[in-house]
Amino acid sequence: MYKSLADAIRDAEARGTTLATVALDVEARDQGRRVADIRAALARALEVMRGAVRHGLTGDLRSASGLVGGDAAKLRTGPPGPLAGTPFRDVLARALAVQEVNAAMGVIVAAPTAGGAGVLPAVLLGLADARGIGDDALIDALATAGLIGAVVAERASLSGAEGGCQAETGAAAGMAAGAATEMLGGSPSQAGHAVALAQQGTLGLVCDPLGGLVELPCVFRNATGAAIALAAIEMALAGITFAIPADEVIDTMGEIGRSMDVRYRETAGGGLAATPTGRRLARERLVQIRKADG
Amino acid sequence: MVSLLDVIGPVMVGPSSSHTAGACRLGLLARGLVGGTPPSALIELHGSFARTGEGHGTDKAIAGGLMGFRPDDERLRDALDIMEREGLAYTFEKTKLGEEGETHPNTVRITLERGGRRAVMVGSSLGAGRILVTEIDGFPVEVHGNYHTIVLVAEDIKGSIARIAGILADDGVNIANLRLTRKQRGGDAFMVIEADDQPEEKARDDIRALPWVKYAYRLDKVGA
Numbered sequence A: 001m002y003k004s005l006a007d008a009i010r011d012a013e014a015r016g017t018t019l020a021t022v023a024l025d026v027e028a029r030d031q032g033r034r035v036a037d038i039r040a041a042l043a044r045a046l047e048v049m050r051g052a053v054r055h056g057l058t059g060d061l062r063s064a065s066g067l068v069g070g071d072a073a074k075l076r077t078g079p080p081g082p083l084a085g086t087p088f089r090d091v092l093a094r095a096l097a098v099q100e101v102n103a104a105m106g107v108i109v110a111a112p113t114a115g116g117a118g119v120l121p122a123v124l125l126g127l128a129d130a131r132g133i134g135d136d137a138l139i140d141a142l143a144t145a146g147l148i149g150a151v152v153a154e155r156a157s158l159s160g161a162e163g164g165c166q167a168e169t170g171a172a173a174g175m176a177a178g179a180a181t182e183m184l185g186g187s188p189s190q191a192g193h194a195v196a197l198a199q200q201g202t203l204g205l206v207c208d209p210l211g212g213l214v215e216l217p218c219v220f221r222n223a224t225g226a227a228i229a230l231a232a233i234e235m236a237l238a239g240i241t242f243a244i245p246a247d248e249v250i251d252t253m254g255e256i257g258r259s260m261d262v263r264y265r266e267t268a269g270g271g272l273a274a275t276p277t278g279r280r281l282a283r284e285r286l287v288q289i290r291k292a293d294g
Numbered sequence B: 001m002v003s004l005l006d007v008i009g010p011v012m013v014g015p016s017s018s019h020t021a022g023a024c025r026l027g028l029l030a031r032g033l034v035g036g037t038p039p040s041a042l043i044e045l046h047g048s049f050a051r052t053g054e055g056h057g058t059d060k061a062i063a064g065g066l067m068g069f070r071p072d073d074e075r076l077r078d079a080l081d082i083m084e085r086e087g088l089a090y091t092f093e094k095t096k097l098g099e100e101g102e103t104h105p106n107t108v109r110i111t112l113e114r115g116g117r118r119a120v121m122v123g124s125s126l127g128a129g130r131i132l133v134t135e136i137d138g139f140p141v142e143v144h145g146n147y148h149t150i151v152l153v154a155e156d157i158k159g160s161i162a163r164i165a166g167i168l169a170d171d172g173v174n175i176a177n178l179r180l181t182r183k184q185r186g187g188d189a190f191m192v193i194e195a196d197d198q199p200e201e202k203a204r205d206d207i208r209a210l211p212w213v214k215y216a217y218r219l220d221k222v223g224a
Helices: A005-015 A019-031 A035-057 A071-077 A087-103 A119-131 A135-155 A169-183 A188-200 A218-237 A246-258 A276-293 B017-033 B048-056 B058-066 B074-085 B160-170 B201-209
Strands: A107-109 B011-013 B040-047 B089-095 B106-114 B117-127 B130-136 B139-143 B148-155 B175-182 B188-195 B213-219
Touching: A005 A019, A005 A135, A005 A188, A005 A246, A019 A035, A019 A135, A019 A169, A035 A071, A035 A087, A035 A107, A035 A119, A035 A135, A035 B011, A071 A087, A087 A107, A087 A119, A087 A218, A119 A135, A119 A169, A119 A218, A135 A169, A135 A246, A169 A188, A169 A218, A169 A246, A188 A218, A188 A246, A276 B048, B011 B017, B011 B074, B017 B048, B017 B058, B017 B106, B017 B117, B017 B130, B017 B148, B017 B213, B040 B048, B040 B058, B048 B058, B048 B106, B058 B074, B058 B089, B058 B106, B139 B148, B139 B175, B139 B188, B148 B160, B148 B201, B160 B175, B160 B188, B160 B201, B201 B213
Parallel strands: B040 B089
Antiparallel strands: A107 B011, B040 B106, B106 B117, B117 B130, B130 B139, B148 B188, B148 B213, B175 B188
């Protein structure tokens, strides 16, 4: 796969095609597989994403610890806020839904990871449903998202233990922003700016889950990650450009991740996990899990 | 080389690609070492597996893997109940398998028995569902589970590799990697063969039939 978004954008624009097309071509060459087979695998991922959104919105899920669950449904049925009736609110609900399914040991697509799995399906499916966009375009969008994630994996990291939450929900926001920008008619170059705009908004974000569990704040970080992606998409489609190229923003994320203290890299040693309430909840809930299993 | 499908995947039961999906894959590989579901196993969890494993269903994922469930199998959620119902005796213990900074934080040692065959496997979950088996029966190995794998122990005799490679070639299997380790010269040789294609049972049986091969097992491809 490409190691630079600039290279992928250059190739796509030279061929007058999309990032999705160049990504699928390179993947087919790298893996010795047919494009149709790769699309079929992405179609399966899309179906699982849809199922997770649907399952999560029912609102009857609880995580192992009981710390999270039921909030996606509140955005569905709870009192309206300023975003009521817009795709924005629907995207937030879907992001919570997928992460609540994940925390309850339901089936999800790790994209790029399980902890960041809510952002991409929320943004892509939420916007596609609002605009009546079909599955072929969604599969293309997943290919574009995969290309962006692969570049992040090469240049920085996709692991909270290595790079903090900026490498999980942050990377997911960049993937969703670039992919949705292209899905909604943006050029490869606009998609690149969307990646940079989303990723810059998550730089420095730490990974600080209570008790080390993929629950709190992970579920909510997927919703705020999706919100950042939506902001980036809106700006990029309006023609706004970001002066630092996406590759360099991604490099910056990697550099920040490498110098991040170990307390902020999924160890539950710092951040929200180390607050008095965070410590107390983690202690109480771990006892509860043991009881439930024992 | 990063694959697009590594990024958009795997399809898995939550909540953690390392603590759940990777743990399940380690169980699946261990199962191959005894050729099926082991009636009993001791599962020793180290580091983060020991500290936060319960909340991530690491115990359920490993038990499920040992029973042959893959990372996207919803039965993983109830794997401990299923284990009890099936009368399988899997014991979980927290342990320290090495020093911090030397041993990977998500490491497990699985000791399992089935039909007179006993095996010990040490493996780690590296993140994003990727795994690395570092030790089988005391032999240092590197198995990622991204290929169809054959592991075998043979007497250290001349021409053994050529003979086994020949059997696989006749079976139409293309070898991707082959590694040989032995504890001492003239002692038993431990061979790990990673192949692009799944070897037929006949190939495994032909290898087993060689008089100097002590045992040989096929491990399923468990990677994406």
